Amino acid sequence: MSENIDKLTELESRITSVPGIEDRSTLENLKKELLGKTGTFQQLQKEMKSIPKDDRADFGQKLNDLKNRAAEALENRFRELADLLGEDVSDLDYTLPGKKPVPGRLHLLTKTIDKILGVFRDQGFHIVEGPDIEDEWHNFEALRMTADHPARDTQDSFYLAKNRLLKTHTSPMQIRYMENYPVPIQMVAPGYCFRRDPFTSRHSPTFTQIEALMIDEGITFAHLKAVLSEFVRGFFGRDTRTRFRPDYFPFVEPGCEIAISCPFCKGNGCRVCSMSGWIEILGAGMVHPGVLENCKIDSKKYTGFAFGMGIERPAMIRYGIDDIRHFYENDFRFLGQF
Numbered sequence: 001m002s003e004n005i006d007k008l009t010e011l012e013s014r015i016t017s018v019p020g021i022e023d024r025s026t027l028e029n030l031k032k033e034l035l036g037k038t039g040t041f042q043q044l045q046k047e048m049k050s051i052p053k054d055d056r057a058d059f060g061q062k063l064n065d066l067k068n069r070a071a072e073a074l075e076n077r078f079r080e081l082a083d084l085l086g087e088d089v090s091d092l093d094y095t096l097p098g099k100k101p102v103p104g105r106l107h108l109l110t111k112t113i114d115k116i117l118g119v120f121r122d123q124g125f126h127i128v129e130g131p132d133i134e135d136e137w138h139n140f141e142a143l144r145m146t147a148d149h150p151a152r153d154t155q156d157s158f159y160l161a162k163n164r165l166l167k168t169h170t171s172p173m174q175i176r177y178m179e180n181y182p183v184p185i186q187m188v189a190p191g192y193c194f195r196r197d198p199f200t201s202r203h204s205p206t207f208t209q210i211e212a213l214m215i216d217e218g219i220t221f222a223h224l225k226a227v228l229s230e231f232v233r234g235f236f237g238r239d240t241r242t243r244f245r246p247d248y249f250p251f252v253e254p255g256c257e258i259a260i261s262c263p264f265c266k267g268n269g270c271r272v273c274s275m276s277g278w279i280e281i282l283g284a285g286m287v288h289p290g291v292l293e294n295c296k297i298d299s300k301k302y303t304g305f306a307f308g309m310g311i312e313r314p315a316m317i318r319y320g321i322d323d324i325r326h327f328y329e330n331d332f333r334f335l336g337q338f
């Protein structure tokens with residue numbers, strides 16, 4: 001009997017220690033040890049049979065009291081700890097198995113943008129962002145895209161109101177930057193673009209671009225070639241070659257289109273590059289003097305280059321993705337791979 005009384009005394013001291021327990025797992029273990037299926041109380045209950053009949057009722061009473069006190073003390077302490085952590089535990093069942101949290105990660109496009117921006121940051125470019133809703137001056141007019149330009153058709157752009165549209169490219173950031181910062185300028189601006197395009201494997205009404213602008217005295221096409229070639233080698237690999245071909249954009253003169261040697265077939269021709277050996281990745285050129293003047297920059301004194309590049313295409317090439325829609329459908333099975 002005295003042996004069992006000792007056990008009760010020991011139990012009592014365990015219960016007194018409960019309010020001092022600092023972490024939930026210790027509390028959880030103690031709860032299991034005392035109140036669990038094979039816990040101390042259960043065992044003592046079984047041992048009751050061996051207690052002399054006269055003492056049994058008294059022992060049973062004490063045991064029951066202690067059990068209730070233990071349950072209450074544990075419950076209170078769980079609540080206090082949860083309170084400290086700011087959790088609502090009114091309906092919490094501590095005996096349920098825990099849920100394994102799914103760790104978050106950056107979206108593949110965000111990772112690609114960070115990587116590309118890193119290459120330009122290393123070359124001294126200032127990274128800025130602009131608004132998604134633009135006016136016609138920044139999105140079109142200042143860039144010399146006059147009222148009759150096909151891109152200004154409401155069939156092609158998402159207009160929200162008169163003179164308010166979702167930006168169709170990141171080039172308006174050139175204008176905003178020139179309006180707000182003095183020359184010399186060296187900036188890159190990532191951003192979403194919106195066009196009334198169908199949602200297919202190669203087109204999406206939302207896509208991402210990075211715009212770049214560099215203006216100073218004596219900037220030439222050679223600077224453009226150097227900066228872009230450095231980017232291409234930094235992002236696609238040192239042995240990737242760049243091809244410059246003339247192209248037309250109203251805001252540059254001369255304008256060009258830049259392609260990289262296909263990283264899949266090394267320029268021999270494959271399905272990805274439509275057998276041409278080259279993949280077009282961006283438009284570029286020397287900033288048109290009219291654009292500089294629109295931003296009150298003296299075009300006799302200053303020259304500069306600009307380029308605009310889609311992000312999805314390079315990301316698809318780099319990671320072997322065959323459908324642009326994957327970027328925008330938020331399927332965990334896709335996103336979890338990167």
Ligand code: DAH
Pocket residue numbers: 168169170171211212249251252255282283284285306307308309
């Ligand atoms: N804004 C053009 C587009 O979305 C791309 C572009 C071409 C940007 C030439 C430029 C440039 O800065 O110089 O199609």
